[in-house]
Amino acid sequence: MAGNSDPLTPRAKLAVTAGKAVAAASRAAGRGSGSVIGGRVALKLDPDLLGKLAQNLDVVLVSATNGKTTTTRLIAEALRAAGPVVSNALGANMPAGITSALAGGSDAKFGVIEVDEKYLAGVARDTEPKCIALLNLSRDQLDRAAETRMLAENWREGLAGSKAVIVANCDDPLVVWAASSSPNVIWVAAGQMWKDDAWSCPSCGGVMQRPGDDWFCGECGFRRPAPSWVLNGDHVLDPHGSAWPIHLQLPGRANKANAASSAAVAAVFGVPPQVALERMYSVQAVAGRYDVVQFQGRDLRLLLAKNPAGWLETFSLIDPPPAPVILSVNARAADGTDTSWLWDVDYTRLTGHPIFVLGDRKLDLAVRLEVADQHFQVCDSLEQAVQMCPPGRIEVIANYTAFQDLRRRVGN
Structure with a gap:
């Protein structure tokens, strides 16, 4: 529940103050934003701080291999139609950076948080999100990220039984398999240009069949779910079949897909598609991207x-x-x-x-x-x-x- 009826404990307040002081010192020394080091110090002083900072917020988590930072920004713009937002807009997406971002949003109603794929389950446990957006999973940082199916399994186990509304891309089989353990999923047909990480079924290992835009496993019957939101060219179709134009200053099909998922998230919080999409137009660049x-x-x-x-x-x-x-x-x-x-x-x-x-x-x-x-x-x-x-x-x-x-x- 939003609002500040539940103030932070003295220990949590001390942790926030210390974290901000360290972050300010880091900035003054020219070592970047200081958000990560500030968050680390704050979490050392109060390991439960992330959960305490999130308890008065309606939280949205955004995770994916590609598009997390942009989608987080689009959702944040859309939700500002319904109240103040705090967000880790610059992409510090592990627990320390997230803690630092939330510590700066004392009057916020919504927390819109980008989360590194490997940390999603833990951050979801700490923040009790109302909504989680899952966009895609593909190979990345081969030396240290487990292969994609292991990440999907991590999501699937971590989100099993979650109370959050999961907004998930039904065109990515790995995302579908990960989200299917949750009782409340809204499927978005956001497309998938890169398919080379999903030729085998994540459920049984069988060969995935991909006729047209559809996909299914010929061996176990695991298949693409029917979407309730659909990216269709320059429009997003909502669950009622209404088509809403997507006008973005950000280029490319991938950003239209990000906008479609963002509109579905905004609707979870009562922001209509037309309002959400109009607000997304204001985003020109994201942390220097597309500048x-x-x-x-x-x-x-x-x-x-x-x-x-x-x-x-x-x-x-x-x-x-x-x-x-x-x-x-x-x-x-x-x-x-x-x-x-x-x-x-x-x-x-x-x-x-x-x-x-x-x-x-x-x-x-x-x-x-x-x-x-x-x-x-x-x-x-x-x-x-x-x-x-x-x-x-x-x-x-x-x-x-x-x-x-x-x-x-x-x-x-």
């Missing part, structure tokens, strides 16, 4: 792609050839140190684009592009790459830490 920046007299559009599914979606929204493309890949701890996923990306989709390669693992990427028969040049710096680019807006696609490096370099 167009000026650098060395050129327009650069910054695009984040962390894994094969994300690269596939990103290739679908870049300007047509001969628009120049800069690709940057790192393999630091936050990216996952295994770059073998590069071989799962279809780089032939870049044929006709002049390509310039950057990043810590630019040589790994160069080998992959060579095999894909692409024309590219390896560069030592963003400045060099931009100088070599032919005219036109430059599409810059980078994985996680490479994207952060680029944002700092262009002053974004």
